[in-house]
Amino acid sequence: MKTTQIILYNQLREDYLSSGAKSYLYIHHTWKILFQWEVLNLNISSKIIDYAGGKNLVEELKNSWKKADFVTAKSFYAGLKTYAKKQWVEKYILVKPVENYVYENFLKIWEKLENLWIELEFLEDTQSFFLSHTDFEKQYKKPPIMEYFYRFMRKKENIMMNTDGTPEGWEWNYDALNRKFERKHDWSWNFSLEKNTWLWEAEEYYKQSLSFPQPTTRDEAVALLEYFLKNHLDTFGKLEDAMYQDDPYVHHSMLSASINYWLLSPREVVSAVEQSSTALNNKEGFIRQVLGWREYMYHFFQHYKDSLYTENGLNHTRSLPEYFWKNGKNCSMNCLSTTLQQVQKENISHHIQRLMIIGNFSLLTGLNPHELNKWFFEYYFDAFEWVVTPNVLGMSQYADSWKLATKPYIASANYVNKMSDYCKNCKYDPKQKDTEDACPLNYLYWNFVDKHKGVFQKWRQHFVLKNLEKVDIQRVRELSKKFLERDMV
Ligand SMILES: Cc1cc2nc3c(=O)[nH]c(=O)nc-3n(C[C@H](O)[C@H](O)[C@H](O)COP(=O)(O)OP(=O)(O)OC[C@H]3O[C@@H](n4cnc5c(N)ncnc54)[C@H](O)[C@@H]3O)c2cc1C
Ligand code: SF4
Known part of the structure; x- marks a missing residue:
């Protein structure tokens, strides 16, 4: 035949x-x-x-x-x-x-x-993930919390494990050593690729160029993996959540698309990191992303795919402002404007920009999560349905009726100022709470808590509600209304 x-x-x-x-x-x-x-x-x-x-x-x-x-x-x-x-x-x-x-x-x-x-x-696809969805469903009736799944995968695949079944270093998680920000930081990411023949042809075909040096062959993807292992893995953990105005990728691997396109298998990436001589906090921090989050998101999506697209847990319906679609520079907030311009130019950004800049802003301003999901899908070149949808609707926008995250990931300017150098180039003041110059995230944060008190009560976030009592809520509502009318067109 x-x-x-x-x-x-x-x-x-x-x-x-x-x-x-x-x-x-x-x-x-x-x-x-x-x-x-x-x-x-x-x-x-x-x-x-x-x-x-x-x-x-x-x-x-x-x-x-x-x-x-x-x-x-x-x-x-x-x-x-x-x-x-x-x-x-x-x-x-x-x-x-x-x-x-x-x-x-x-x-x-x-x-x-x-x-x-x-x-x-x-x-059958036996390459995209460590665990088939059939085997996942045999193990779990519904997705457990990510941490338990991650530990299960570490044991199952015998990755970073001692012979007695305890995790290497006797800790499952090294977050306490990770997620720092250092003000003094030089541009670090410096990977380039010579254009291959077919990339030239593709660019000619579309009359446009690829702005980011994204591998399109197996050899190029291996070169990117080797570049990451040699130059960035040793600092991956510490600066995993840091954001810099002039260094968009910090010490991230930028391997997501290569893994999603099969140019690299998740198994070989995890194995290369496990065998490296880097400190445990980097190894564990990175392996958690691929063996934990990446696998988890796939199975979470497969399990809930029928309901995810019909839910809008917080009833958010606002349309995306025009600067999401074009001219990100027209946005008045430096953190968001920088990120949107980068995405509009290169079609990629790192995780914290997606979650804590674009995602946080969208959640605080009540953007329609399904419209946002489509936006991510259209704009990112590593976007695939099984990974965009649970990350946007579940992790970032809390639209999945609380299946993935137990509380909304929201932050005020305090977080952005602590984890980035964006605020020093911004017209707003991250320290001011309720003046005309105040960072919009500060009043939008309390406006969100005020509107969704029930969610915070449900998850026993009593300290957030206690702090809300100290806020001048009329002023917060007034500034939020003004911002939403003025800056969301
Ligand atoms: C709102 C939102 C949208 C996202 N959209 C996508 C998407 O379209 N495609 C995509 O591959 N990832 C997506 N992610 C997950 C994550 O942001 C990217 O995988 C990561 O930023 C890619 O950059 P990197 O390769 O440098 O990652 P690194 O920081 O170097 O991490 C290593 C690898 O871990 C995996 N990983 C890390 N976090 C996640 C996660 N939350 N979900 C799944 N895999 C993860 C990826 O394979 C990544 O390459 C999204 C996250 C959020 C919050
Ligand atoms: S001040 Fe606010 S809007 Fe400006 S960069 Fe900082 S967090 Fe973003």
């Missing part, structure tokens, strides 16, 4: 493909995607990476004497139909898409292909 393996945009790895296929097909079609009943326009970096990554893989396959084709098409179905006709394909095989909306799209394609007498078979 003439069998062709379809390769998806996030399956860019030759040795993970099936040896049973007679040929391989990569369809580049990311102009527009249908996500949650809406047509979204993906960012330019995702499109370029998709094109260049696909072309690179197809050329690699050809170099190893395999039949492989790269085609552009209006939709997956259009591409598959035309290719099948030309090449007499009788059966397509495909590693089951990790994104639910893509999988559902393929179920519809399956029906259409059946009418053309073409078979479609899904293969």
Whole structure:
């Protein structure tokens, strides 16, 4: 039977493909995607990476004497139909898409292909995660809190464990040594890549360039991993939550897209960090992100995917202001403006910018969490449904009716001023609470607590409610109203 393996945009790895296929097909079609009943326009970096990554893989396959084709098409179905006709394909095989909306799209394609007498078979994805979702569901009826899951994974995979079943260093968590901020800090991130042939071609095709040196081949991804291990892992833990105006990536790995696109496996990244000679707080801090958070978010999403899109726990409905979509510099707050401009230019930012700058602002101003989810999906090149949705709707916006986080992640200017150097370049004063010059986060914070007292009562956050009593709430409401009317258009 003439069998062709379809390769998806996030399956860019030759040795993970099936040896049973007679040929391989990569369809580049990311102009527009249908996500949650809406047509979204993906960012330019995702499109370029998709094109260049696909072309690179197809050329690699050809170099190893395999039949492989790269085609552009209006939709997956259009591409598959035309290719099948030309090449007499009788059966397509495909590693089951990790994104639910893509999988559902393929179920519809399956029906259409059946009418053309073409078979479609899904293969299990054994590479994207350590644990399959079937095994997760065998272990847990519903997702436990992340810490318990993380400890389970450490034991299961025997990562950073002593022979007697205790964690290496006898602690599960080194957060006390991590998450610092140092005022004196030089630009640190300095990774570059020579453009490969297919990246040139992709940029030519789209008439735009990739602003961030994102790997599009396996060798480039390995180079990024090696660069991170050599230059940044030793400071990863300590500055994990720090933000700098002139150093957007600090000591983060910037490996998320390479892992999500299969260029690196989560297992090899964790193993490389475990085997490194860095201090335990860096090792554990990093491994917690990949073996803990990354895995957890995937299983959390799979478990709750049907309800996540219908919930809006805090009933937030405000539309995103225009500066989210363009001209981030028009935003009056330096922390947010810097982050939005970076995302608009490079389609990437680090975790604390996502959670504590964009996420915190969105939560305090009551932005519609589903609109925000789509915004993250459109703007970031490491965005995939299983990871964006639980991070945005659960961790960041508390829209999931309290399934992921036990309390909203909210912060006033005190946090941003402690963990970044943004405030010194801002027109607002982080120390003032209720003047015209005060940082908006200070009054928006109390405005949020005032509006959602029930949530704080439910989670026994009595100290927050006690502090609310000391606040001039009329003044807070007045300043918040003014800001929301003036700065949220
Ligand atoms: C609102 C919001 C949206 C997010 N959207 C995405 C997204 O679209 N794609 C994405 O891959 N991650 C997303 N994350 C998670 C995290 O912010 C990114 O994985 C991380 O910033 C990527 O940069 P890095 O590779 O330098 O990460 P590092 O800080 O170096 O961390 C190492 C790795 O750990 C994993 N990781 C860390 N935190 C998380 C997390 N919360 N969830 C899942 N994996 C995690 C990633 O694979 C990451 O590469 C989001 C987080 C938030 C709060
Ligand atoms: S003062 Fe407020 S708005 Fe300005 S950078 Fe600091 S936290 Fe952001």
